[in-house]
């Protein structure tokens with residue numbers, strides 16, 4: 001899949017610009033605060049249905065204007081498609097695909113597919129478990145629509161169960177009956193989620209491990225450990241949904257008195273995490289900034305690989321400000337790995353990419369763009 005063109009109108013600091021992209025490498029370069037990330041953000045909106053910078057949609061409208069619009073044309077294995085989105089000041093928006101209005105964001109996403117990698121993604125390696133869960137949940141929901149509904153069901157059940165645990169009604173018989181019912185439902189739902197996450201993680205790291213080794217000519221080896229409340233070291237144990245159910249059931253039963261005291265569900269899929277290890281040590285603590293960046297990038301490339309296995313074609317790779325800080329060897333590997341795929345990347349220093357001949361170069365200055 002590749003993005004052929006994108007027309008931005010009154011989006012952030014862009015008054016109007018019709019971009020045309022190459023199916024290969026595209027480099028947006030320019031000084032800080034000129035409008036490079038704005039382009040990546042606008043394109044990625046078509047992949048995820050929201051701003052990856054967590055911006056409110058009205059912030060996407062150029063100051064002083066009433067609405068903004070982005071239209072794209074992309075080519076997939078079947079045909080060329082057109083999509084557009086219009087944002088209004090009152091926070092409403094209109095979305096279209098091939099001229100037909102789309103009502104729900106869930107029908108808007110899943111058409112144009114992109115993998116984004118930006119500096120914030122280092123958080124996957126460095127930060128709290130919630131960042132890693134968010135990464136997994138996002139990546140899986142790109143390829144499995146039913147996963148999103150399972151997550152929503154899980155969230156709803158967890159909220160109900162926590163509200164009950166907080167209610168201080170444990171002297172009533174109905175309290176324990178309701179707790180049993182909610183625990184049972186939560187166990188079934190959590191078991192499915194942990195199974196899907198574990199399978200995806202295994203698949204992801206099968207690719208990512210190879211990529212990190214290639215990137216460093218075999219010097220660096222990574223592996224992953226799934227951290228859940230219901231299994232030991234072997235990730236494969238979690239592939240058994242019925243087994244997971246049983247273990248979650250038991251866990252909630254054993255914890256129930258403590259949970260009533262705490263007023264919350266102590267253990268479960270909502271606390272799932274994973275540990276990335278570099279040469280056997282926790283990468284969060286032992287890996288250098290560049291090593292962490294390489295690992296996160298390998299995970300993103302692996303995400304693209306899985307997307308291709310699922311859909312038959314590569315997504316578009318959007319790399320915002322992430323390659324410049326890798327050393328020459330790693331950067332070269334990443335760019336050669338990405339050959340044959342479309343890449344749209346940003347950098348402040350175009351010189352970092354001077355050795356690449358076949359790239360489309362776009363100079364960015366104050367919301368205006370010129371091809372060089």
Ligand SMILES: Nc1ncnc2c1ncn2[C@@H]1O[C@H](COP(=O)(O)OP(=O)(O)OP(=O)(O)O)[C@@H](O)[C@H]1O
Pocket residue numbers: 011012013014030031032033034035036037038039059060061062063321348364
């Ligand atoms: N709604 C808006 N209306 C007008 N200008 C905006 C709006 N939102 C953001 N901007 C401007 O867009 C610019 C930031 O653009 P962007 O984040 O794309 O920069 P960048 O080129 O990626 O910079 P860096 O290299 O620092 O990452 C800022 O000057 C900001 O003031």
Ligand SMILES: [Mg+2]
Pocket residue numbers: 036037038320321346
């Ligand atoms: Mg930027």
